Amino acid sequence: MSVQGRRVLLCVGGGIAAYKACELARLLVKAGAQVRVALTPAAERFVTPLTFQALTGSPVATDIFSAEQDLAAGHIALADWAELAAVAPATANLLARLRIGQSDDMAAAALLAIDPRRWLVAPAMNERMWASPAVQENVRVLKERGARFVGPAIGEMAERSHVGPGRMSEPGEIFKACADALAPRDLENVQVLVTAGPTREMLDPVRYLSNPSSGRMGYAIAEAARDRGARVTLISGPVELSRPADVEVVEVVSAEELARAVDEHVDGARVVVMAAAVADQRPATRAARKVKKQAGDETMTLVRTPDILAALGARAQRPMLVGFAAESENVEENARDKLLRKNLDLIVANDVADAFGKETNRVLILGKDGARRELQGPKLSVAHAIWDMVRERLGG
Ligand SMILES: Cc1cc2nc3c(=O)[nH]c(=O)nc-3n(C[C@H](O)[C@H](O)[C@H](O)COP(=O)(O)O)c2cc1C
The missing domain is CATH 3.40.50.10300 (CoaB-like)
Known part of the structure; x- marks a missing residue:
């Protein structure tokens, strides 16, 4: 599947894997996609808007109240523009906001204005956070609404003593998932x-x-x-x-x-x-009751x-x-x-x-x-x- 000319909104959450989102942006741009980026305030603590602006050649949306951004990249304008919203990394916090519809920042507000079926979510968090019933329930609900997920992968966490599922999928894999998500509608009504x-x-x-x-x-x-x-x-x-x-x-x-x-x-x-x-x-027969242990081979x-x-x-x-x-x-x-x-x-x-x-x-x-x-x-x-x-x- 080619991403050439396709419009991808990359929403970056505030996790340590935010640096990998830079590589994802680069891969998408290199493959000819049009890429716009929205950062949560927490994401800005990990990576700068300038990095994404340099990689994508477009202004980066950070401030939901910015008059300047409202025209160029307001959350609704971004939502209207995007064919696909990649959420990478999707923090536990961002997953929770998306589930309950809390939209007090640029990335979540834009995402809520996009059909969840057009989200590609790449979670990233500590393995115990990922395993928590709250996160698992949020993921289940978002999937039921049609959001697609890539990862998380199993591997070493940022805290090197931790290993488990929770690590964000590699940028190359998320890129492929973006390309798949932008598949042509060539089986319409088949x-x-x-x-x-x-x-x-x-x-x-x-x-x-x-x-x-x-x-x-x-x-x-x-x-x-x-x-x-x-x-x-x-x-x-x-x-x-x-x-x-x-x-x-x-x-x-x-x-x-x-x-x-x-x-x-x-x-x-x-x-x-x-x-x-x-x-x-x-088996030729199915016993109605649990078969009891017997002596010898059977x-x-x-x-x-x-x-x-x-x-x-x-x-x-x-x-x-x-x-x-x-x-x-x-x-x-x-x-x-x-x-x-x-x-x-x-x-x-x-x-x-x-x-x-x-x-x-x-x-x-x-x-x-x-x-x-x-x-x-x-x-x-x-x-x-x-x-x-x-x-x-x-x-x-
Ligand atoms: C060094 C550091 C690394 C963090 N890494 C993660 C992470 O990988 N996943 C996560 O869900 N939260 C992580 N957090 C916590 C989030 O930054 C925090 O929950 C924040 O509110 C997320 O905001 P956002 O969802 O709006 O981006 C980390 C915090 C710090 C200080």
Whole structure:
């Protein structure tokens, strides 16, 4: 995704990571974006407006009451101007103000006048602050309102003895997320169905067979499609992720429930992306009560679960089909075989070592038309690359 000519408002909060916002501004300017900057009063204690003015070539908004700034860069003028508002670093304090609508400074006032769906928030704070129930609740609420988040990353904090999630994502990663957030609306009103997460195959009321899928890849695919204008239904196995705003979410647990949900929602979908890590087998029986410990070894009989992709691929009138292949060996060969066997249009293959539970992914995308693309990056960037390939093949 290119940021060339796009209008990005960079709102900088008063955290130690504010110095990294200078690098973010530089990356955006270098890539051809138009960048304006708003600093909170606390941010001015860490970096000077002059630094950002020199980097962006534009005056920096700091004072909500400045008559001069009101004309050139008043908070509403800035909000009207911005296509995207990057909040980096987003302090705990700024997150709280955005949640409750407190707008007593330039950055928060401009942000509140912008639809949260156009915010890209990069939190940065001490790991204990990040873990606090108050911050987590603010983040959840802002996500529900449609704000997108990048990071925080896990790593060493400014206080070097502290390590954990809370560190601001690197400027390069925030830059990529800005580019993704400015995606073209080239899937306007296209109906898509995405599956995500693991399934659980219950043995009894408290035990199940499953896999470590976090659902992040499928959720990123759903969010990327939504941002490009698609109408998205997301069928999700049990995951610990916030529900994406403006996406219809259908929650399922087992492979059979997932198959039924796909059947119910596939009509009208032009594209189906099966990113869920669906169990191939389930226990033949499910005990109604918790199975008691027994002496000696036990054997469990497994039976096949429905092959959802193959069933979709065999339909006479079928949507465009994108499958996933998590392989532990011969990735390309196995993926190509699955692509043909299940009559898919595209397959996204990865090595299990690169995929499960991580924020980034390294994938190989193969098309039945012979296309072959290798890429690595945040899951949202990979999601956009998949939609780029779908878009090229979708026709009008
Ligand atoms: C040296 C120093 C570093 C700080 N770093 C952070 C930080 O990384 N994240 C954070 O949420 N607050 C941090 N704070 C606290 C904020 O500066 C403070 O909460 C301030 O009110 C934030 O204002 P703002 O949200 O308007 O920018 C730091 C304070 C100091 C003195």
